Amino acid sequence: MDATVTLKDVAARAGVSVGTASRVLSGHSATSPAARERVRAAATELGYRVNARAQALRSARSHAVGLLVSDVRNPFFADIAHGAEQTALASSYVTLLANANEDTAQQDTYLDVFLTQRVDGIIIAPQGEGRGDLRALERARVPLVFVDRTVDGFDVPSVTADNAQGVELAVAHLAEQGHTRIGYIGGPPSVSTGRARLGAFLEAIARHHLDDDPALITAGDFRRASGGTAAAKLLTSHRPPTALLAADSLMAVGALTEVRERGLRIGEDLALVAFDDIEWFGELDPPLTVVAHDARALGATAMRLLLDVIDGRAAESVVLPMRLLPRRSSSARPHTAAGHPSA
Amino acid sequence: MDATVTLKDVAARAGVSVGTASRVLSGHSATSPAARERVRAAATELGYRVNARAQALRSARSHAVGLLVSDVRNPFFADIAHGAEQTALASSYVTLLANANEDTAQQDTYLDVFLTQRVDGIIIAPQGEGRGDLRALERARVPLVFVDRTVDGFDVPSVTADNAQGVELAVAHLAEQGHTRIGYIGGPPSVSTGRARLGAFLEAIARHHLDDDPALITAGDFRRASGGTAAAKLLTSHRPPTALLAADSLMAVGALTEVRERGLRIGEDLALVAFDDIEWFGELDPPLTVVAHDARALGATAMRLLLDVIDGRAAESVVLPMRLLPRRSSSARPHTAAGHPSA
DNA sequence: ATCCCCGCTGGAATCGATTCCATGGAATCG
C-alpha cells in the first residue's frame, strides 16, 4: 500500500482534483485552509511520496547534480565529495557521485550518464586534455564547475587551491632549515595542477636562490608507484637532494617506501614534504609534513558555485589558500643527509 | 542544438513517426532496415540522447540503484562503493551513492531521497537498530540488499564477511605466539558486526583456553577516538594485556596513537591486530597485522545480488571469507610486554 | 486469383505531476 500511491489517489481521498492536490503539496499557489488540511491528511495517511521522475519531466528542474571525481578511493577526493554532497543536501539537491577511476573512457561514460539523466549541473575534477565528451557538455549548456583541476580553453567557474602559495610555503619551509637542493616529484603535465605546481616550484627555487639543477626535477603521474620511481632516480643521482617535495600524497607514499628501502630515515637523513593532507599522514612514523588544502571546503565551495550557476546567478572562480602543517618528516637538516650509505 | 533534442525531432528528421523511432532505438520490436538506418542517422546527427526521466516514468524501470554507506571517507566503504559501482555500470545501471555520515537521521534522509527518486533497488550498510525509514522500505517493497552489516528481523539478502572465521584467525595467530591475555576493542552492540565479532571472540578465547578475564573486553563505537579510550582502559588495568585485537580499522588507529603516547612500541612491547585492511596499514611503522576482507568484492557481490532481486531471480545471502595478513605489529612476544614503564 | 498471415508502420493512450485557463462564488465597492 505504499509503492504506487499517486497524486490522483491523494486527490481522490481528499475529495479534490489533482490540480488542487498538487497546489497544496507544492505550496506555490493559493489554496483554502480546508483543502490544505484534507490533502495533507490524505497524503500522510496514504504515505504519498512525490515521484521525482514525473516531477522532473514536467518541470525542467531535476534537483539532481552530478559529481565526477577521478578516484573515490583517494581520500582527498572522498573529502571533496563529502563536502559537495553535504552542501547539496542542504539545498535539497541530490548528488550523483561517479567515479572516473583514473580512466578517461570511464569519465566519458559517466558524463554521458549525467546527460542522459538530465542532471541540473555537473561538478568535475577533469581528467586528460578535455577532449571527447567534455566538449559535448559545453554544447549541451549544462551548468558546469571544475574542482581542484581545470582544463585550458574552457570558460567555466572553478574552485582550485592556491598552488603557487602552497609550493612557496613548502620551499620556504625547507629553505629555512638550510636545504639548498630540493628534489621535486611533480605531477603529469597533462593535469593542470601538475603544470601549476612545477611552474611555482621553479619560481620559488629562484626566489630563494636555491640550486636550480635540472636533475632535481622529476615527474610522476599522481599515482603511488611513480613516486617511488622518481625518488629512486633522485637519490641515485650524482649529487642527491637533501629534501624531497612531492606534488601529491600518493606519490609521497611511494617515495616514502622507496626511501625506507634504501635504508634512509625520513626526518633524519632526508626531509620530505608532501601535497595534500590525508588523515593518517600524521600517524606515520615520522608524521609527514604537508602543504594542505581543505578538501571538504573545496567540494562545498564547488557545489555552492554550481548552485549559483544553476539558479542563473553569477559565479566567480575561487582560489582557496593552502597552509603548511609542519611535522617531523621535514625536521632533517641538510648536513646529515649527504653521503649516507644506501643499505 | 543539443540540450533539447527529443524523440519527436529525430522522428521528424528521419521522416517516420515517434513510435517507429522509439522502436528502432530501443531495438525491441521489428523494424525495417531502411527505417533503422534513417533513424540512427538522424539520432547521431542531432546528438539525440534519450531522456532517462521520461523513460523511467513510462517504463517502471529507472535503471538507477541507491547505495547508502555509513561513511564515504572510510576507505573500507569507499572500496565497497567502488566495487558496487563498477558492477552496476557493467549492467548499465547508475549508482546513486549516498553518505549516511554515521548519522541515523541522515540515513533516513537519503532513504527518503531514494524512494522519491524511485530507484530500482537499494544497497545499504545499515546504521542503528533498523527503526524509522528502514521499515518503510520494506512496506514499499523496494529490492533491498544489506552489505557488511545486517539488521535483525529483516528478511533481506546480505553480503557479509565471515566474522567468526576472521576472529578465529586473529586469535589463533596471537595464541600461536604465546599470548594468553588478549585485550579486545569491540564495536558497538547496536551494529551486527559488533555483536558477531564479540561473540566470536569469546568463543575463540575459550577454544584456545586463553584468559577470559572480563576486564580484557572493551567496546567502542567504530570511530577512531573510541579506540584510544579503550586502549587506555586496557593498558591501565591491573593486569594489562600483551596483545590487542581491534574490531575495526579506525579504532585500531586510535589505539595505535594511544599506545605510542604511553611510550610502548607496537610490535615489540605489545602486539596489535586490526580488522579491515586499509591500503596504508602496510606503510605504518610497524606495518599493521590485519584480518581483512575484500571490500571491493563485498560491494560487487552486493550489487550482483541486488540486480538479481530486481530481475526477480532468487538471491541467496553470501558470506565472504576473511584472511590474515601477518605483518610486524603482531610480532611481539608476550614476555616483553608485561610491566613496561608507561613513559 | 483469392485469402491469410505477418512484418512494419502511424496514431493514440499512458506514466505522474505541474500549470494554464476558465468558471463559480464570495467579497468589495460605488
Add this chain to the structure above:
DNA sequence: CGATTCCATGGAATCGATTCCAGCGGGGAT
C-alpha cells in the same frame, strides 16, 4: 443592489518516451 475583482478550484494540456492497437501492403499457400 448591481458590477467588478479576487480567490479557490476543476479540467485539460503538457513534458518525452513506450507500447498497444489497428491498418496497410506484400508474399505464400491453396
